[in-house]
Amino acid sequence: MTREQFDVIVVGGGVGGVAAVRKLAAAGLKVSIVEDRLVGGECHYFGCNPSKTLIRPIEVFNLARAVPGVAETISDTGLSLPDVFAKRDAIIEHLSDRDRTVSLQQSGVSVFHGSGRLTGPRTVRVVQADDTQAVLTARHAVVVATGTSPHVPEVPGLARAHPWTNRDLTTMTHVPRRTLVVGGGPMSVEFSTILAGLGSAVTHLVRGNTLLSNCEPEASEMVTESLRKSGVTIHFGTELSAVTRPVPGGPVTATFRDTTIEVDEIVLAAGRRTNTDDVGLETVGLRGGETVSVNDHLQAVDVPGGWLYALGDTTGRARLSHISTYHGRLVADIIVARAAGHAHVMDDLAARDAHSQAQVIYTDPQLVRVGRSESQARAAGFAVRTRTARYPDAVTHFALNRDGFDGWAKLVIDDEHNVLLGATFVGPQFSELAQAATLAIVAGLPISLLRHAVAPHPTINQVWDPLLAQETELVQHLRTGEPTTHGVKL
Secondary structure, three states, X not given: OEEEEEEEEEEOOOHHHHHHHHHHHHOOOOEEEEEOOOOOHHHHHHOHHHHHHHHHHHHHHHHHHOOOOOHHHOOOOOOOHHHHHHHHHHHOHHHOOHHHXXXXXXXXXXXXXXXXXXXXXXXXXXXXXXXXXXXXXXXXEEEEOOOEEEOOOOOOOOHHHOOXXXXXXXXXXXXXXXXXXXXXXXXXXXXXXXXXXXXXXXXXXXXXOOOOOOOOHHHHHHHHHHHHHOOOEEEOOOOEEEEEOOOOOOOEEEEEOOEEEEEOEEEEOOOEEEOOOOOOHHHXXXXXXXXXXXXXXXXXXXXXXXXXXXXXXXXXXXXOHHHHHHHHHHHHHHHHHHHOOOHHHHHXXXXXOOOOOEEEEOOOOEEEEEEOOHHHHHHOOOOEEEEEEEEOOOOHHHHHOOOOOOEEEEEEEEOOOOEEEEEEEEEOOHHHHHHHHHHHHHXXXXXXXXXXXXXXXXXXXXXXXXXXXXXXXXXXXXXXOOOOOOOOOO
């Protein structure tokens, strides 16, 4: 058993942990990172990156079929699956973290491939891949960044049937002819989009009465209708009750309500569990298997001394890779500042991700949500007003992008302070609208000022124009008493 001392130990080598150690090492601290799977994490190998690589050809193919002059040249044979999978394999580096490990080591980071577990304050025991052990101690901080893993519901026969999770779907080498997708959140609708787009006959089970229950109802309805148009059969208000797979790798029989169907694979998107059940949290007074509650400096709130930090999925603040990366960079700045005795800058280093987080759900059309929905804003006690628009009705030149262009947007505005609380956009390539909304919310820009940020013509950014034009008309109405006209044509 070896013993080593570091300034900072990061347990978990996902995007957040990697972002943290890179910045800590660049600041001159002695840093180690511990990862029991692939350095780079779930997002890079089994989540965001491969799933979006699989979705992109579907988006481009559907766009091409909707553009006159191009549609006529498109073959009916569909996508070349070997080429789609080859691109995916290149993006995930053929499930090898060698280059990432070497890059970290060259940056001065000590990489431990193994499982790390707290054994007390500032101490982590690592059982490495070759069964050797190392005890690491930290002068300044330990950061827990262990992320999440797929939840497998307790349904008779389900575990024995070896259902696919995100890890199986994003690394698949063939497309199942018939698939059953289970879940109602963002991951589930992306999975159905991928599978249907690559040629699978998809049945989708949703426990609740709607998909994407945290989104605006209109957005959820648009995604639901789009999935149905792509051939997905959706059953609401139902759950799996039994699963059988008599022959390993053979067909699967699934029962729900009074229905039994046969499919080739079941794909689970039924939630995630936090990977803190075996990292030794109980040795420092916390409970394993739960998220780690942190303050806005990402310090565990119930651990004296402020030496234990957590970030990303582990905190429960948001299960989004870009938030994990943000947390990783921020926690590095905080640790460096504290180590240097610069307490006076700590207020500037507080996390500001609450109620301003942006998420893109890569269905067709794309769904973007930033900040609060209307129902969330009202539940939080805000007096709100909303602005909505449908496209291309509100921006007629959007029709030049493709035939059948269909989009919708909504702003949720704090009626008292006249600032943006949330925004939702649904439409082709609308993902590029996320940052403008995020900037407006984080900066607290008054709507009266935001309406002067004029979008260039003809771009998708003009989604904002009719929404903000309504605000202009409102001001005119308040000043003159003249009625407003909301069906703005641009």
